[in-house]
Amino acid sequence: MLKTLAKNLAVISLASSAILAGTAYAEDVNPADWPSVVKAANGQEVYFNAWGGAPNINAYIAWVGERVKAEYGVTLNHVKLDDTANAVNRVLTEKAAGRHQGGSVDLIWINGENFASMKRQGLLIEQNWSEQLPNYKYADVAGKPTLTYDFTVPVDGQESPWGMAQLTFYYDSAWLETPPTSLEALAKWVEENPGRFTYASPPNFIGTTFLKQVLYGTIADQSLLRAPVVEADFDEVTAPLWAYLDRLKPNLWRSGEVYAADTTQLKNLLADGEIGIAMTFNPGEASSAINAQELPQTVRSFVLDYGSMGNSHFVTIPYNANAKAGAMVVANFMLSAQAQARKADENIWGDPTVLDVNSLPAEGKALFDALTRGPATLAADEFGATLLEPDASWAVRLEEEWAKRHVRSN
Numbered sequence: 001m002l003k004t005l006a007k008n009l010a011v012i013s014l015a016s017s018a019i020l021a022g023t024a025y026a027e028d029v030n031p032a033d034w035p036s037v038v039k040a041a042n043g044q045e046v047y048f049n050a051w052g053g054a055p056n057i058n059a060y061i062a063w064v065g066e067r068v069k070a071e072y073g074v075t076l077n078h079v080k081l082d083d084t085a086n087a088v089n090r091v092l093t094e095k096a097a098g099r100h101q102g103g104s105v106d107l108i109w110i111n112g113e114n115f116a117s118m119k120r121q122g123l124l125i126e127q128n129w130s131e132q133l134p135n136y137k138y139a140d141v142a143g144k145p146t147l148t149y150d151f152t153v154p155v156d157g158q159e160s161p162w163g164m165a166q167l168t169f170y171y172d173s174a175w176l177e178t179p180p181t182s183l184e185a186l187a188k189w190v191e192e193n194p195g196r197f198t199y200a201s202p203p204n205f206i207g208t209t210f211l212k213q214v215l216y217g218t219i220a221d222q223s224l225l226r227a228p229v230v231e232a233d234f235d236e237v238t239a240p241l242w243a244y245l246d247r248l249k250p251n252l253w254r255s256g257e258v259y260a261a262d263t264t265q266l267k268n269l270l271a272d273g274e275i276g277i278a279m280t281f282n283p284g285e286a287s288s289a290i291n292a293q294e295l296p297q298t299v300r301s302f303v304l305d306y307g308s309m310g311n312s313h314f315v316t317i318p319y320n321a322n323a324k325a326g327a328m329v330v331a332n333f334m335l336s337a338q339a340q341a342r343k344a345d346e347n348i349w350g351d352p353t354v355l356d357v358n359s360l361p362a363e364g365k366a367l368f369d370a371l372t373r374g375p376a377t378l379a380a381d382e383f384g385a386t387l388l389e390p391d392a393s394w395a396v397r398l399e400e401e402w403a404k405r406h407v408r409s410n
Contacts, residue, residue, distance in 0.1 A: 029324040031132035037325045042073035044326035048315075049087035050109035052080020053262045056288065060349050063342070068333050074326045079105075082262075083203065084114045091123045091318045103320035107327040110316045111205055112151030115159055116392035118316065125317050128157025129328060135335035136160070138364075140356035146312040147354060151392040152226060159316035160331040163343060164352035166383055167209055167309040170286040170376055171277045172270070174298040179277065181305045183217045183244065189277075190251045196276040198253035198269070200260045201407075202399045206281055207259065211398045213309050215241045216387045225390035229397050238398070242405060249406075256406070271295055281309075283383075284350020287374025291347050299376045307385030312354060337364030346374045 031037055046068075052058055058078065065076035081087060087108050094103050110118070118124050130136060139161055141147050147161045148154065171179050180186040190197045200207035216222060218240035224233075249256035253275055260266045266278040267289055280286065289295040315334065317327045333339055337360050340353040357368045373379070 029129070029328065031129045031328055034132075034134055037328055038072060040325035041323070041329040044073075044323040045075040045077060046106045046323045046326040046330055047077050047079050047104060048107045048109070048327075048330065049079045049081055049084075049090075049105050051082070051084065052078065053082065053264045056292065056349055060343060064330065064334065064339060067339070068330050071333070072326075072329050074323075074329055076330060084108065084111055084205075085203070088114050088118055088123070091118070091320065092121060094320060095121075095123060100320050102322045103318055104322070105318050106321040106323045107330060108316050108318070109162070110159060110314050112153065112311060112389055113208075113392050113395040115150050115314065115316060116153045118318070119153060119156075119158060123318055124158045125319050125321075125324070126158075129317070130155070130160035130331065131157040133160060133328065133332040133335060135332050138337070138355045138359050139335065140354060140359075143356060144312065144354065146310065146388070150312070150314065151389045151395070153392060155314070159314035160335065161312050161354040162315050162334055163313050164354060165281040165309075165311050165313055166283045166303075166352075166386070167213055167279065167281055168283045168286070168301050168303060168378065169277055169279045170270070170299055170301040172296060172298050173300045174296065176276055179300075179302045181302055183214065183304065186277075186304075187244065187247055190248050193276060194251040195253050195255075196274075197248070197251075198256075198260050198266070198275055199279065200262055200266060202402050203395075204262050206263050206266070206279060208395050208399055209281060209309050210279060211241065211245075211402060212390060212394065213304070213387070214244055215390075215394075215398070216309070217304065217306050218244055225394060226388075228391050228393040234397060234401075238401065241398075242401070245402075245406075257408075259406075267294065270299075282349075282351055284344070284346045284352065284374070284377050286376035288346045288348075288350035290374060290376055295376075297375065301376050301378050303378070303383055305384070307387045308383055309389070310383075310386035311389045337361075337367055341367035341371065344368065345371055346377065350374075350377070 029037060061078045068074040068076055087105050091105050139147055180189040199210040202208040202211060219237060224237060263280050269275045270278040271294055286295060286299050286301050290297055290299055315331050317324060321327055340355050343349050343351045344353045357365055
């Protein structure tokens, strides 16, 4: 009987521990009590899963690591990705295996499509943590609506804004006097200059963005993009997009048999003279590359006449992250005036800030006032209309359909 009683007590104890553990990993970090977060973060290692395809961005992330180590005792490890979905799949695999604590991913540089997927599958911290970060009060939520809606999905404080993006084309004005600023002009230019244009292969973010940019310019009713895809109408609605891409394909770089990998390769192809027009989601990238002597001084930028795709990019924390406190400290530092101004510096990265600069204390505002705009960076009033990201389901279906049409099967 004593053995039976002991066994029952053990079972009760294990069950109680499991309940307590479940509560702990759900509520063990309270950003409203910021001193406790900073204390818990000291000594933690944060595994930051982020695209690793650009040396200047990698260098910036390394600098962030140096600062959070010196100021907070947090070690930042950059896990370099070629596709953000790899990090999402890792978290999903861990959840399926019951690894609800001590996950291998602490912080992710996320895009809207993957944020929507993680939110839908319960892979994020459910609490509103980002809006409670001390530096969030300087975020320009009034002037930048994309800080609160990501691909039409409410952010709900589950990711922290990091930078702004705007689809921008750039070219060498020493070779091309007047760039094509409409879809029709671009198609004609490609036909007249075979092999001098390409785009990145989706699901790379810039490739998918180009598909959405063209879709906006060819769809009969743009309002359809604000709602989820209706499968019954998808083929008809997107037919003009595929017709346009089919028109481009024979005259693309390498006859459309191969596409660029990412923005870094597009930049290198332009620098090498293989293509005449490249594209980026960072309005300051071309000027930054000029400063780094990666592109000639004659490079200039343009956007298409009906507007350009624009959004914000964020960092987020998986629900089972091992170093939640450390991840929040890193996210908060990334929102600081010091980190945002350095990121906006075209000699460093050139990624636009998410902050309301005028709301900053004088010393923070001074950091931005000292920045200069390079010769290939468009002024704010030169961008025209910002085309908001469609519902996340559009990116998924466009990538799937593009792969069917443009990726050769082995």
